[in-house]
Amino acid sequence: MAFLQSPIKDKFESLLDKSNKEFDNGNHLDSIFLLEEAWDLIPEPKGIYSEESFHLVKDIIATYSIINDFKKAKEWADKIYLTGYARIxxxxxxxxxxxxxxxxxxxxxxxxxxxxxxxxxxxxxxxxxxxxxxxxxxxxx
Known part of the structure; x- marks a missing residue:
């Protein structure tokens, strides 16, 4: 299992923090946009970054589900199999x-x-x- 390294890790965590603030303010689409930007930062193969990749995609799916955009949630549900290789x-x-x-x-x-x-x-x-x-x-x- 690999872990994100600086400066990618710093940018990744900054995007998650911004996303959480947008989510808390009810700006779900802005939150998702920032999460998707964080996804793009994870190097390939994304699945070796088990915890980051899995939880990120899980959060994207959950947020799309909150706004009842299940078509987009399904696109990300398909991607969840590309995450978390080392997870139980x-x-x-x-x-x-x-x-x-x-x-x-x-x-x-x-x-x-x-x-x-x-x-x-x-x-x-x-x-x-x-x-x-x-x-x-x-x-x-």
């Missing part, structure tokens, strides 16, 4: 992909993602009360 695979990526495809109305694909996430996490990914609707889909016939 507990189904987080599939759970995120499942949530996005669920919100897009592609329930069969969502169910497939949730099944993978459920197996990898041994059910832990469905622990939040917000996850009940996803668990209901997974358990449906």
């Amino acid at each position: 695979d507990s189904g987080d990526k599939e759970f995120i992909s499942g949530k996005v495809t669920f919100e897009l109305g592609d329930l069969e694909t969502a169910k497939e993602f949730f099944s993978i996430a459920n197996n990898k996490s041994e059910g832990r990914c469905f622990g939040s009360p917000k996850s009940i609707k996803y668990l209901k889909l997974l358990k449906s016939k």
Whole structure:
């Protein structure tokens, strides 16, 4: 696993700080723009920068989801598999992909993602009360 080095690390962290401020002020699109700029700073292959790349893409997806732009969230959900090579695979990526495809109305694909996430996490990914609707889909016939 690699870690970002200065000066890239400094610029990356500065963009995250600015993004957090924009998010806190309700400027979600500006927040996303700064997060996407931070993504462009990560050298290839981005996945070796496990923590930075995974959490960044997760935040981008979450922010697009807040503003109900699930088409853009899906583009980033597809990219999440390019992140976090050294992370323990507990189904987080599939759970995120499942949530996005669920919100897009592609329930069969969502169910497939949730099944993978459920197996990898041994059910832990469905622990939040917000996850009940996803668990209901997974358990449906």
